[in-house]
Every structure is written in C-alpha cells, then in structure tokens.
Amino acid sequence: MEELERLVRETHKLAEDNNRLLRLIRRDAVLGFIAKIILWLVVLGVPLFFLSSYLGPLMDAVSGAQGSQNFAPGLFGLPSQDQMNQLLEAYQGTQ
Secondary structure (H helix, E strand, O other): OOHHHHHHHHHHHHHHHHHHHHHHHHHHHHHHHHHHHHHHHHHHHHHHHHHHHHHHHHHHHHHHHHOOOOOOOOHHHHHHHHHHHHHHHHHHHHH
C-alpha cells in the first residue's frame, strides 16, 4: 500500500512539473509569434517608409503635371473618349 501511495505522489509531482513545462512552452511560442510579426513589420515597413520619402515627391510631381494638363483618368486609369478625341485633334492640328 505504501508503494502505491509513493507512486501516486510521484505521478502527481511529474504531472505538475509537466504542466509547468507545457505552460512555459506555450508562452514561449506566443512570444515567438509576436516577435516574428514585429520583425516582419519592421523588415517590410522600414523600406516602405524610406521609399515613400523618395516616391512621395515623385508622385506629387507626376500628379501636378497631370493636373496642369487637365488630365483626369477614366476607368482603370485610361483616358476617356473625349480626351482621346482632343488628343487626335491636337495632333492633326499640328500637321
């Protein structure tokens, strides 16, 4: 009977230790997942930040040039029928 009680206590002790280790493993997995998300945000975000500093003035210049020509793109950024006609008339007028 004493042997059985000793085995039950030992099993209980092992189960508690196992539970503690499993909680640590789960916590480390969650922290690792969060760290990976932060790392990928930094890896992808920093180049986009620097590219925006270079591309921002370029995009402003392009949009400013389009605004001076009264060019408002239509569906999918393509010119409308009226804009194409104006372009053809301007081209034919120069010949």
